[in-house]
Structures are given as C-alpha cells and as structure tokens.
Amino acid sequence: MDDRKSESEANKKDLLCDSNEDRSENSEPLSKNQQKKLDRYLAVSGHKKEKRKEERQRRREKFKEKRQNGEEKPKDITKQEQLDRLVASKENGIKVCIDLQYHKIMTPKEIQRLSNQLKRVYGSNKASLKPFNLTFSSLKRDGQIYETCIEKISGFAHFQVNMIEESVEEEFDVEKLVYLSPDADKYLEDLEPDAIYVIGGIVDDTVQSKMSLQFIEAVQAECRKLPIPLYMERKDGGGGTFKQILTVNQVFDILLKFQETKSWPEALKAGVPARTGFVCKELS
Numbered sequence: 001m002d003d004r005k006s007e008s009e010a011n012k013k014d015l016l017c018d019s020n021e022d023r024s025e026n027s028e029p030l031s032k033n034q035q036k037k038l039d040r041y042l043a044v045s046g047h048k049k050e051k052r053k054e055e056r057q058r059r060r061e062k063f064k065e066k067r068q069n070g071e072e073k074p075k076d077i078t079k080q081e082q083l084d085r086l087v088a089s090k091e092n093g094i095k096v097c098i099d100l101q102y103h104k105i106m107t108p109k110e111i112q113r114l115s116n117q118l119k120r121v122y123g124s125n126k127a128s129l130k131p132f133n134l135t136f137s138s139l140k141r142d143g144q145i146y147e148t149c150i151e152k153i154s155g156f157a158h159f160q161v162n163m164i165e166e167s168v169e170e171e172f173d174v175e176k177l178v179y180l181s182p183d184a185d186k187y188l189e190d191l192e193p194d195a196i197y198v199i200g201g202i203v204d205d206t207v208q209s210k211m212s213l214q215f216i217e218a219v220q221a222e223c224r225k226l227p228i229p230l231y232m233e234r235k236d237g238g239g240g241t242f243k244q245i246l247t248v249n250q251v252f253d254i255l256l257k258f259q260e261t262k263s264w265p266e267a268l269k270a271g272v273p274a275r276t277g278f279v280c281k282e283l284s
Helices: 004-026 032-068 075-092 101-105 108-127 144-152 211-219 248-261 264-271
Strands: 095-099 133-137 177-180 196-200 222-224 232-234 278-280
Touching (some): 101 211, 108 133, 108 248, 177 211, 248 264
Parallel strands (some): 177 222
Antiparallel strands (some): 232 278
C-alpha cells in the first residue's frame, strides 16, 4: 500500500536539500528555470504551513468556545475515556491486525512512511467510540520498524495495542483470518465478530504486484478486497489515478467507518481519497 502524496512531498524536500548542499559544495548558481521551481516550491510550502497554522488556531478557538459553553469535556477526562475504550476493546472489540512481516523488502524511507501510517491508525482507533482490538504482528523489538516507530512516534511503546513479535499465522487461528488485499477475487461484505481482519503493513514504491497474496496462498487464509467497484465509479471527466491500492491507515479508517455506519458507501466515501478519481455511485 502506498502514500503517494507523502512521497511527493518527501521527494520535493529531498530535492531542496540536495540543491542547498550542491550550492554549498560547488558554489554554482541555479539556472533560471531551477530557481523558478525552487521559488514556487518555497512559496507553496510556506502557504501550506500558514494554512495549517491558521487551522490549528481555529480549532483551538472552537475548542475554547465549546469549553466555555459546557459543550466540550476537559482533555484529561476525554483522554481517560479513550483509554478506557481501548482497554475494553481488547475484551470485546473486533480484531484487526497490521501484519508487519514485510520490513525486509522496504527501504528506510518506506519504513518511515509506514511508521507514520501506524501512528494514524492508532489515532483513529483511539478517537473511535467503538475501537477495534488492534494488533501489530511481526513487530520485532530489534527490528527497523519498531526502532523507527520508537524514534519518530512519541509514546509509541505505551500505545494500547497488542504488539507481538509472532507472525499473524502463529498468533491467530488461520481459519479465522480474513486478509485484505487489492488482488483478492472476492469482496469483503461484512465484519464478523469472530474473524481476524489483517491489513498488510506495506509501503512499496515499486508496487510489486500480489505481494501479500503470495503469503495468503501459502498459509491458506481467506482473502478479501474492499468493495470499491461495487459502490464507487470513476467521476465524469476523468482526473484521477483510479488505483485501488490504499495506505494502511486508509484501509483501517474504512473498516472503522463501516463498523460505525454499516454502510459501505459512507465508509468508502470517507476513506477513499478524492485524488483516486472515484466517487460513490448514485443509488437508483
């Protein structure tokens, strides 16, 4: 699963750093075209930072206003309620596992992006009124994924997540596994309380086809894909990637939304990025 937007921003930053290093070492000025591109990037990035700053300020003011009107709970109470729900989910929540066995085929940059997706997964689960019983499998304490998460994510070691070094097929009954893969033949129809839903923890810039499917076939687990073609279609006028390969956190958020609404159109609309070019079909 890939995060193209994050990749694009990362590449731009790399180019900017490379450009600064080259000028320092070689003292060669940029060409007019290069300088224009650099100026555009700095202007856009500066504008985005300003917009994010304004959005944070609006959220603070909105939160303050709600607190004053008695509409918003104090943060310590909210955090405790979230913690209580996460603890309770380990007893009664639907099981969702992020399979982190693919670290050997990922580059350090891909692992860093994966760690960011895991952070978003946990954030979504924590904010949910009905969180999943969440597991990170094949998470070796001396492995690069764990070390990257510890370095990049504050408080990662204390996340209310089942962090295990065992593989998904070692930890769970294979007959209850439902592995999500865009290469599956069958669609996911519902979430069953006794099943374990597995999302492959893959960030792959080369998009190697059927990577998780090979593992699924080897362990003979059930395989399903999100029903995107059943409820979504290409928007008029084109303009999109039309790829059904989503990031780990996007798939997770879709499952959370479906559990909440029991509606695939609502879940897919909330989780499938607009840049893919997919829109929900109109119900006749």
